[in-house]
Every structure is written in structure tokens, then in C-alpha cells.
Amino acid sequence: MIGSLALSFRTLAQSPKFTSIPVEEGALGEHYEYNITTDGWWFFAREIVMTDGELPDGIELEDFGNGTGKLSGTPEEAGSFFIELTVRRVSNHSQNDVQSFTLTIDKYEASVTLHDLNTTYDGDAHEVKVTTSPEGLDVEITYNESSAAPTDAGSYHVEATVDDDNYAGSATGTLVINKAPADVTVGTIRKSYNGNPQHATATTTPAGLDLSFTYNGSSEPPTNIGSYNVKATVNDKNYTGSGTGTLIIEEGAANVTLSALNTIYNGSQQSAKVTTSPPGLSVDVTYNGSPSAPIDAGSYTVKATITEPNYSGSATGTMVISKATASIALNNLTATYDGNPKAVAVTTTPDGLNVEVTYNGISAPPVDPGEYTVEAVIREANYKGQTSGKLTIKGGEPGGDNRPVITNLEKHALFYDQGDAGRPITESVIINDFDDTHIYSATIVIDKNYIDGEDRLEYNGSSEQITAEFIASEGTLVLSGMDTRSNYEVALANVLYSNSFMGETQVTQKRLKLTVSDSVNTSLPAHRDINIYVLPELNIVNAFTPNGDGVNDHWNFVNLEAYTIVAISVYNKHGQKVYSCIDRDCAWDGTHRGKELPADAYFYTIDLDNGKRKYEGVVTILR
Missing domain, CATH: 2.60.40.10 (Immunoglobulins)
Structure with missing residues (x-):
């Protein structure tokens, strides 16, 4: 009995307890209900009260007085609400139990749609366009978690979240700003x-x-x-x-410079010096087109061409390898006449060079006594040098054969134009004679291509001691009479050559041979060529057609330019002069004083070089 009472008192001492589990979630505008149950001794009345927190609008607490109750209603506001409920004995509030929880009232669901997610960079910020359902809700937008709308091209994660007390919703997407x-x-x-x-x-x-x-x-x-x-x-x-x-x-332009272009023969190859800018470029060098550097004296066209793959450039110049100077020594410059030629002895340094030696301008060594100017000239491709001296051939024993000598006769030919007056055969001849102060005769012979009746030699001197005879059959002019050497030199300068032939001829070269004699001996012959210039025949047309068609519009002449003095006259059939020309450009157009002459025959006369050639004939104008 005593044990049962102890149990009862323990039960009576126990506080009431919540046995229900709170409903912690609700939705705005939707019915919410939490049925509250507790446990406790039935004998003691219990009450359920809200001791802390706040209920959302639309939710009420009902206590049924039997240890049960209810939170219910339709929430009118969204959010999280802390609620503390207490179940207690009505008679003793200390006997209680506390239940606390957070009631979350969800907002209305709103839909969010993102627009304009693909655009192109234009320098401005690009915001996406957002629409909501229901319309007009505030939305917070972030771009890669930043609230600032982007400007630069790129991809951006976009989150759009409804910012409203009663609505919730969001959307995500990718904003692509393409490069412009x-x-x-x-x-x-x-x-x-x-x-x-x-x-x-x-x-x-x-x-x-x-x-x-x-x-x-x-x-x-x-x-x-x-x-x-x-x-x-x-x-x-x-x-x-x-x-x-x-x-x-x-190709880069490069400069090529040639130097060392003037040098002297030394027996070895000699190259031009080539420099380039920029320096050190490869260059091909040719000498008169050959890659081999020259050895011999001469003038060579040098061309230097850059062969680098990345540069172009060239230069040309003239390389002159001058002849080396050699020395000449003349020996045996004194000899005694013995009837044999007397040549000087010549040595060169270096040895063995070819030397041309002349004696008073003649290559043949002299025989006769006298003084001879000796000229020795090196004739080598690679050497030069000359010297001069005096060769003296002394006379032999008394009674020896001492000939006079003709020197200084011109080496160049005597030029003679057909129809000219006589031309002097010499202007510079000199006569030497060591054993006689006088000359007794001189003979001039046309010994090459002489034509009797055309060629003539004539003496035009004034010496009283000298007479002249021309032997036409032989082409020989003989001057006779004792006179001084100097007067015979003057006499020879007054011998004239002339030729009477006029016209085309194949014989245009003659030759003179001169000898002089003293009281005993006759000189060796001296020679001079004569070149005859042939005046060409004038080619004259006998008719022309001055009608302006460009063909035969003028009376022209061929070879008229070969003559110096021209005189052309044309007469009509009444003897009236209708045309004249004294120029070498005579082209008649068939007019007289600017007026056309009628078609007819006209008489002409032509005089060339004061009578050297004369022509007469008839020319006809055709219209």
C-alpha cells in the first residue's frame, strides 16, 4: 500500500510534456495547421500559451483546455517567425514544458525570364533584360557575382533574384558579349x-x-x-x-667602289681593289668580260657585281695597266764609211726588248757619210721607252765614194684633188753632202702608175743656175746646174705635181722617187706617195613631176655635196633664166618666183669647182 502511494505522488509531481512535433513550414496564402498535443496527469488542468516570439499575420493559437491546441490559419506574410509555446498546469505554472521552433512562411513562387543574353561589344555596359510573372517584381541581378553590368567582351554568369516581400524566384544564364x-x-x-x-x-x-x-x-x-x-x-x-x-x-642597295685602277705592268696579274658598303659583301669582278685579272698593259673595262642573295649593286670602271718604263742604251754611234750600212748597237733593260730604230726617220741603216739623227723606240706590248742619239759616219780615204744624202722628205702622202693646180712635192727636204758643197743635178721620177698625158711634173723655181727638163715619155723631171745644197732644197720645193684626168678612175695612187748628184756621186733614192682624190660624176635626172605626191617632186642631184663651188642655171625655151643655185643643196621644185612653171623642156648649165666639171642638158617638167 505504501509503495502504491509513493508511485502516485511521483506521477502527480510530474510536469506536462509536449508530445507533438511542430510544423515548421508554411506557404503564403495557403492554410497552415499545427495540432498540439501534450501529456500530463488528467487530474490537473493544463493550458497551452505562447510565451515568446511572434505569429505571422493570419495564424492564431487555440487552446482547447484539455492539453491540446492548434496553430492554424492562412499566413498573410512571409518570413521566419520564432515561436515559443508553453504547456503548464493551470494551478501551478511552474509545472510546465516549453517548445520553441521557427516557423518559415514561404513566399509566393514567381518566374523569372532572362532576355538579351547575346550581344556585341560597343563600349557601353550591357544589362540583360528580365521579365517576371507576375509582372513588375523587383529583381536583383549579378554578373559573375557583381552587380555592375559588364562592358567588355566575354562570358558572364548571370543570376537574377526576385527582391520582394511576398515573392521569391530566380533564374540563371550566361551573358555573352561578343567581340566587335x-x-x-x-x-x-x-x-x-x-x-x-x-x-x-x-x-x-x-x-x-x-x-x-x-x-x-x-x-x-x-x-x-x-x-x-x-x-x-x-x-x-x-x-x-x-x-x-x-x-x-x-634586295638592299649596296655601294660598290673600285680603286687601284691605275697601275704599271709588272709581269703578274693585277686586280682592281673592290670595297662595298656594307662591307664584306661577295663580289664578282670581270675584266673585259673575263674573270681573270689581266697581266698585260692595256685598258680593261672592270665590272664588279655583288653576288649576295640579299643585296644588289655594281660598279664599272676602267683599269689601266700602263706600260713599264724600260731603258735603252745606244752604242756604236761613230763609224767610218766603207760602203756598208752602219747600224747602231741597242741594248735594253730588261734585256731582249724589241726596239724600232730610225735614222733621219728611215728604218734602213745609213751607208753614206754624214750625221744621222737616231731614234730608238721600244715596240713592246708591256714596255715603253725611247732614246735618241747622233750617228756619225765619217768619210773614207780621199777619193772614196761619198754620196750626198736626201733626208727629211715627208713620210705622209701628197694629197691631190682632181682638177687642182700643181702641188709642191715637198716642203721640208734636206740635202747633206760631206765632201762637196754643191749639187749638180736632181732627178724626180713618177715611178709608180705613171700615165703619159695625165701626170706632169713642172719646175716653178727662179734660180738662174738651175734649169729643168720634163721627159714626158718617162715621167721624169731633171733639174741641172751647179748650185748650193740649200738652193737645190728650194728648187725641189718648187717642183709641182699635177694630173689632168677628170672622172672616175681606178688609179688613185702614184709614187715619186728623188735623187740628187754632186760632182761624183748620186744619192740613194728617197720616195713619197701621191694620193689622188677622184671627184665623182654628178648624177642628174632628166625629168621630174612636181605635183605634191611625194614622189619625184624635185629636181635633185647625186654627189653634188662632193664639190665646194656650185653654179647651176636653168632657162626656158625663150632663153629666160627661171632657176639658179650656188649652194650644195639645190633641189628645184619647178617654180619661178613662187609660181609653177608649165610642163615643158628646160635647158640647164652646171659648173662645179670653177670648171673642174661642167654639164649641159635638158630637164623636163611633167605635170
């Missing part, structure tokens, strides 16, 4: 090789965009000459674009 197109202009770029990489350039619209270049697909700019396909690509966070063109690296 840019124009790139490359074109054709020409540069000259300089040994450094050559960079292409381009322009962009908009201006100033950064570019990356490739050259035939490589990012390395080229150095060597050639043509390269260039691609320029915009390297910018907000723009895209590319352009193509061509980079042409042309």
Missing part, C-alpha cells in the same frame, strides 16, 4: 633588306588596335629578301578581325 568586328588593312608593303627582321604594318578601324602578325604562317618576322604572305590579326579583348597582304623584302 574590326577592319584590318595590310596591303602590299615593300622594304629593302638591311640584315634585320622586317616587320609588317597595318591599320585598323577603329584605330590603334593591337595586332599580331604571321609571315607565311610563322610569327617570326623575315629577314631575307622574298615575298611573304602576311596575316594581321586583332589582338584585343573587345575586337576581332584580320587582314592579309604581302610583305616584299627587296
Whole structure:
């Protein structure tokens, strides 16, 4: 009995307990209900009260007085609400149990739609467009978690969240701001090789965009000459674009300088000195087209051409290898007449060089006594040098054969124009005679191509001691009479050659042979050529047609320009002069004092070089 009472008192001492589990979630505008149950001794009345917190509008607490109750209603506001409920004995509030929880009232669901998620960079911030259902709800938008709308091209994670007391909703998406197109202009770029990489350039619209270049697909700019396909690509966070063109690296201009172009023969090859700018370039050098440097004296066209793959340039010049100077020594300059030629002895340094020796201008060594001017000239391709001296051939024993000597007769030919008056056969002849002061005769013979009746020699001197006889059958003029050597020199200068033939001829060269004699001996002969200039026949047409058709409109002459003095006259049938010309350009157009003459025959006379040639005839004007 006592044990049962103890149990009862324990039960009576126990506080009431909540046995129900709170409903912690509700939705705005939807019915909410939490049925509250507790446990406790039935004998003691229990009450359920809200001891802390706040109920959302539309929710009320009901206590049924039997240890049960209810939170219910339709929430009118969303949010989280702390609620503390207490179940206690009505008679003793200390006997209680507390249940606390947070009631969350969810907001209305709203739909959020994102628009304009794909756009192109334009320098402005790009905000996405958001619509909600219901319409007009405030929305917070972030771009990669930033509230600032982006400007630059790129991809951005967009979150749009409804910001409303009674609605909740969100949407995500990706905003893509595409790079804006840019124009790139490359074109054709020409540069000259300089040994450094050559960079292409381009322009962009908009201006100033950064570019990356490739050259035939490589990012390395080229150095060597050639043509390269260039691609320029915009390297910018907000723009895209590319352009193509061509980079042409042309051969660099190089300067070539030639020096050491004047040198002297030394028996070895001699090369021009070639320098280039830039220095050290490979160069091909030719001498008169040959790659071998010359040895012999002479003039050589030097061409130096750059052979480098990246440079061009050349230079030309003239390399002159002058003859080396050699020395000549003359020996045996004194001899005694013995009837044999007396040649001087010649030595050269270096030895063995060819030397041309003349004696008073004649290559044959002299025989006769006298003084002879000796000229010795080296005739070598690679050496030069000359000297002179006096060769003296002394007379022999008394009664010896000492001939007079003719010197200084002109070496060049005597030129004679057909129809000219007589021409002097010499102007410079000198006569030497060591054993006699006087000359007794001189003989001049036309010994080559003489034609009797055409060629003539005539003495035109005034010496009283000298007489002349021309032997026409032999072409020989003989001057006779004792006179001084100097007077005979004057007499020979007064011998004239003439030729009476006029017209075309194949014989245009003659030769004179001169000898002089003293009281005992006759000189060796001296010779001089005669060249005859043949005046060509005048070619005269006998009719012309001055009608302006460009054919035979003038009376012309062939070979008229060969004559110095011209006199042409034309007469009509009444003897009236209708045309005259004293020039070498005589082309008659068939007019007289500016008026056309009638078609008819006209008489003409032509006198050339004061009678050297004369023509008469008839020319006819045809119309």
C-alpha cells in the first residue's frame, strides 16, 4: 500500500510534456495547421500559451483546455517567425514544458525570364533584360557575382533574384558579349633588306588596335629578301578581325667602289681593289668580260657585281695597266764609211726588248757619210721607252765614194684633188753632202702608175743656175746646174705635181722617187706617195613631176655635196633664166618666183669647182 502511494505522488509531481512535433513550414496564402498535443496527469488542468516570439499575420493559437491546441490559419506574410509555446498546469505554472521552433512562411513562387543574353561589344555596359510573372517584381541581378553590368567582351554568369516581400524566384544564364568586328588593312608593303627582321604594318578601324602578325604562317618576322604572305590579326579583348597582304623584302642597295685602277705592268696579274658598303659583301669582278685579272698593259673595262642573295649593286670602271718604263742604251754611234750600212748597237733593260730604230726617220741603216739623227723606240706590248742619239759616219780615204744624202722628205702622202693646180712635192727636204758643197743635178721620177698625158711634173723655181727638163715619155723631171745644197732644197720645193684626168678612175695612187748628184756621186733614192682624190660624176635626172605626191617632186642631184663651188642655171625655151643655185643643196621644185612653171623642156648649165666639171642638158617638167 505504501509503495502504491509513493508511485502516485511521483506521477502527480510530474510536469506536462509536449508530445507533438511542430510544423515548421508554411506557404503564403495557403492554410497552415499545427495540432498540439501534450501529456500530463488528467487530474490537473493544463493550458497551452505562447510565451515568446511572434505569429505571422493570419495564424492564431487555440487552446482547447484539455492539453491540446492548434496553430492554424492562412499566413498573410512571409518570413521566419520564432515561436515559443508553453504547456503548464493551470494551478501551478511552474509545472510546465516549453517548445520553441521557427516557423518559415514561404513566399509566393514567381518566374523569372532572362532576355538579351547575346550581344556585341560597343563600349557601353550591357544589362540583360528580365521579365517576371507576375509582372513588375523587383529583381536583383549579378554578373559573375557583381552587380555592375559588364562592358567588355566575354562570358558572364548571370543570376537574377526576385527582391520582394511576398515573392521569391530566380533564374540563371550566361551573358555573352561578343567581340566587335574590326577592319584590318595590310596591303602590299615593300622594304629593302638591311640584315634585320622586317616587320609588317597595318591599320585598323577603329584605330590603334593591337595586332599580331604571321609571315607565311610563322610569327617570326623575315629577314631575307622574298615575298611573304602576311596575316594581321586583332589582338584585343573587345575586337576581332584580320587582314592579309604581302610583305616584299627587296634586295638592299649596296655601294660598290673600285680603286687601284691605275697601275704599271709588272709581269703578274693585277686586280682592281673592290670595297662595298656594307662591307664584306661577295663580289664578282670581270675584266673585259673575263674573270681573270689581266697581266698585260692595256685598258680593261672592270665590272664588279655583288653576288649576295640579299643585296644588289655594281660598279664599272676602267683599269689601266700602263706600260713599264724600260731603258735603252745606244752604242756604236761613230763609224767610218766603207760602203756598208752602219747600224747602231741597242741594248735594253730588261734585256731582249724589241726596239724600232730610225735614222733621219728611215728604218734602213745609213751607208753614206754624214750625221744621222737616231731614234730608238721600244715596240713592246708591256714596255715603253725611247732614246735618241747622233750617228756619225765619217768619210773614207780621199777619193772614196761619198754620196750626198736626201733626208727629211715627208713620210705622209701628197694629197691631190682632181682638177687642182700643181702641188709642191715637198716642203721640208734636206740635202747633206760631206765632201762637196754643191749639187749638180736632181732627178724626180713618177715611178709608180705613171700615165703619159695625165701626170706632169713642172719646175716653178727662179734660180738662174738651175734649169729643168720634163721627159714626158718617162715621167721624169731633171733639174741641172751647179748650185748650193740649200738652193737645190728650194728648187725641189718648187717642183709641182699635177694630173689632168677628170672622172672616175681606178688609179688613185702614184709614187715619186728623188735623187740628187754632186760632182761624183748620186744619192740613194728617197720616195713619197701621191694620193689622188677622184671627184665623182654628178648624177642628174632628166625629168621630174612636181605635183605634191611625194614622189619625184624635185629636181635633185647625186654627189653634188662632193664639190665646194656650185653654179647651176636653168632657162626656158625663150632663153629666160627661171632657176639658179650656188649652194650644195639645190633641189628645184619647178617654180619661178613662187609660181609653177608649165610642163615643158628646160635647158640647164652646171659648173662645179670653177670648171673642174661642167654639164649641159635638158630637164623636163611633167605635170
